[in-house]
Amino acid sequence: MSLVLAQSGGFVRDRSAGASGQDACVARDGVCPSWIAENFDRYVEPLQRHVLLTVVALVIGFTISFALALLAHRRRWLVTPIVQLTGILYTIPSLALFFLLLPLTGRGFLTAEIALVSYTLLIIFRNVITGLDGVPADAVDAARGMGLTDRQVLWKVEIPLALPEIAAGLRIAATTTVGLATLAFFAGAGGLGDPIYADLTFKSNVLVAGGLCVLLAVVLDLLVLLAQRLLTPWTRAATA
Amino acid sequence: MTRTTKPDDGGPTATPAASLRFDAVQKRYPGNARPTIESLSIEVPAGEICVLVGPSGCGKTTAMRMVNRLIEPTAGQILIDGRPNTERAPADLRREIGYVIQQTGLFPHRTIAQNVATVPKLLGWSTDRIAARTTELLELVGLDPEFADRYPAQLSGGQRQRVGVARALAVDPPLMLMDEPFGAIDPITRERLQNEFLRLQAQVRRTIVFVTHDIDEAIKMGDRIAVMRPGGRLAQYATPAELLLSPADEFVEQFVGADRALKRLALGRVRDLELEEPTRVRYGDPVAGVREALRRAEVPYPLVIDADGRPLAWLDDDDLHGERIADGIGSEVAVVDRDDILRDAFSDVLQHRVQYAAVTDHRGVVIGILSADAVARELAPPGPAPVQPAEAHHGTGA
Numbered sequence: 001m002s003l004v005l006a007q008s009g010g011f012v013r014d015r016s017a018g019a020s021g022q023d024a025c026v027a028r029d030g031v032c033p034s035w036i037a038e039n040f041d042r043y044v045e046p047l048q049r050h051v052l053l054t055v056v057a058l059v060i061g062f063t064i065s066f067a068l069a070l071l072a073h074r075r076r077w078l079v080t081p082i083v084q085l086t087g088i089l090y091t092i093p094s095l096a097l098f099f100l101l102l103p104l105t106g107r108g109f110l111t112a113e114i115a116l117v118s119y120t121l122l123i124i125f126r127n128v129i130t131g132l133d134g135v136p137a138d139a140v141d142a143a144r145g146m147g148l149t150d151r152q153v154l155w156k157v158e159i160p161l162a163l164p165e166i167a168a169g170l171r172i173a174a175t176t177t178v179g180l181a182t183l184a185f186f187a188g189a190g191g192l193g194d195p196i197y198a199d200l201t202f203k204s205n206v207l208v209a210g211g212l213c214v215l216l217a218v219v220l221d222l223l224v225l226l227a228q229r230l231l232t233p234w235t236r237a238a239t240a
Numbered sequence: 241m242t243r244t245t246k247p248d249d250g251g252p253t254a255t256p257a258a259s260l261r262f263d264a265v266q267k268r269y270p271g272n273a274r275p276t277i278e279s280l281s282i283e284v285p286a287g288e289i290c291v292l293v294g295p296s297g298c299g300k301t302t303a304m305r306m307v308n309r310l311i312e313p314t315a316g317q318i319l320i321d322g323r324p325n326t327e328r329a330p331a332d333l334r335r336e337i338g339y340v341i342q343q344t345g346l347f348p349h350r351t352i353a354q355n356v357a358t359v360p361k362l363l364g365w366s367t368d369r370i371a372a373r374t375t376e377l378l379e380l381v382g383l384d385p386e387f388a389d390r391y392p393a394q395l396s397g398g399q400r401q402r403v404g405v406a407r408a409l410a411v412d413p414p415l416m417l418m419d420e421p422f423g424a425i426d427p428i429t430r431e432r433l434q435n436e437f438l439r440l441q442a443q444v445r446r447t448i449v450f451v452t453h454d455i456d457e458a459i460k461m462g463d464r465i466a467v468m469r470p471g472g473r474l475a476q477y478a479t480p481a482e483l484l485l486s487p488a489d490e491f492v493e494q495f496v497g498a499d500r501a502l503k504r505l506a507l508g509r510v511r512d513l514e515l516e517e518p519t520r521v522r523y524g525d526p527v528a529g530v531r532e533a534l535r536r537a538e539v540p541y542p543l544v545i546d547a548d549g550r551p552l553a554w555l556d557d558d559d560l561h562g563e564r565i566a567d568g569i570g571s572e573v574a575v576v577d578r579d580d581i582l583r584d585a586f587s588d589v590l591q592h593r594v595q596y597a598a599v600t601d602h603r604g605v606v607i608g609i610l611s612a613d614a615v616a617r618e619l620a621p622p623g624p625a626p627v628q629p630a631e632a633h634h635g636t637g638a
Contacts, residue, residue: 136348138345147336232349234349
């Protein structure tokens with residue numbers, strides 16, 4: 001661990017910065033508003049990196065899980081092995097996974113993404129399957145009976161009706177990934193983990209980096225929620 | 241096949257109904273010792289409602305689902321207009337067969353208009369044509385066009401079922417399959433929907449395979465009824481009247497029920513009976529004249545009508561005093577439509593103090609009187625041994 005920490009020296013506390021009045025606050029490792037104001041731009045690059053790590057992991061994770069779910073939807077026997085496999089991936093401690101991957105993929109973005117994507121698979125896969133299973137059987141029967149092809153039944157009836165469940169899975173995956181991406185720093189992939197682990201004792205630093213994580217998670221969550229509400233107007237129609 | 245469905249006002253439709261034939265159709269599922277359907281051969285003439293009825297496990301739904309190839313038979317074939325239904329790809333075949341199921345199968349994520357437009361859209365109709373047809377269909381099934389933009393969850397069960405029927409009729413299919421379409425609806429709404437559907441069918445004249453477990457519904461809806469017994473064996477295929485008058489065997493007799501004489505009431509319409517002439521009076525008429533007219537009347541009570549000939553009240557002896565008939569007196573009149581089925585009309589008659597009902601035409605004008613006696617006479621089975629009306633009365637009172 002110390003090895004990795006040593007390599008992340010790009011982000012060391014700069015206590016000399018700021019007006020002299022703030023020096024006392026910084027020396028106490030406190031929450032110093034003017035230090036934060038002056039040093040905020042130092043967090044922009046890690047934040048951008050964090051967004052990239054999260055969004056790429058979600059897009060790839062969603063694509064893989066969705067494809068697996070569609071495959072398993074028609075071949076039910078696949079569900080159990082897929083859940084088991086993704087479940088195993090889900091249980092590997094993320095730090096352990098980073099270090100296991102280091103000899104194979106080296107330090108950097110790729111290693112971080114492999115780990116982050118692995119953690120989204122179980123969540124999204126299970127929600128897509130649950131969503132597809134929850135589609136009313138009568139709607140599917142009627143669709144087939146009216147002459148929709150299997151593909152049309154899937155894309156015009158089953159997937160739209162599974163959207164709320166799929167979106168729910170995506171939201172959980174998004175918030176989880178934002179949190180896990182702080183560990184990407186250990187794989188040398190940057191992100192908000194960089195400033196956090198650079199100086200865990202300095203409250204101003206941890207507050208800003210941690211706060212940005214929370215903000216990012218909330219924004220992603222709201223974006224998925226908004227997309228879901230736009231795509232599923234029927235769920236808001238008042239029942240008779 | 242291209243359709244040339246023109247918007248019409250429910251008049252004769254452009255596409256002719258199809259005939260349907262089950263030819264020694266058999267369905268076996270691997271692992272089941274007994275076949276689900278042993279060997280089914282029935283013929284449904286174009287434009288008729290064929291009801292498949294029987295206890296659960298008799299294979300009636302399986303039989304229906306083989307028509308549009310949701311289930312493929314193990315042996316035998318199904319012919320539509322003389323051509324095997326296996327000649328065409330299942331999806332193409334199904335687009336020309338209306339499909340209505342008990343739980344409606346409406347798409348919760350589509351508006352009512354989008355639901356109704358499902359098959360027209362699959363067939364590539366233009367937007368204008370689809371919009372016109374949707375409005376027309378909603379009207380046809382008695383739904384306000386304002387429902388078009390609502391979602392199924394915003395409708396009542398009865399309304400949803402109407403949408404289901406409208407959706408199935410969208411491209412005016414020559415053949416329709418209906419699986420317990422009114423099964424999940426409360427009895428009062430069900431009866432109304434059944435009546436509406438029969439009126440609709442009189443206009444559109446589609447060939448319909450109708451599945452139900454309810455023999456009363458079968459008798460009411462069917463032109464022909466196929467009674468099926470467990471194991472998918474056809475017990476009897478006959479018109480409702482034949483079924484009630486001469487059940488083929490003990491199974492059919494039991495299934496049809498001991499009250500089959502009474503059930504025949506579901507077959508007749510009020511207009512089929514000989515109606516009696518009422519003594520029509522108005523408020524303000526001289527009492528003496530009414531008493532005079534009543535002496536020659538078939539019905540012992542004068543019927544008060546309004547200026548348009550609509551029934552208002554029955555008068556009895558106590559009401560006939562003074563110089564003229566006083567405004568607003570008398571007791572409530574049971575009113576039945578000439579097109580009502582006898583069973584419903586009879587039950588209306590029995591619920592009123594005066595056991596006569598005023599029969600009206602579609603404008604609400606009185607055209608005659610239906611008496612409990614006339615219904616009882618109808619119940620007496622034909623044949624050499626005449627049954628006293630009193631006996632029939634007895635039976636109905638039980």
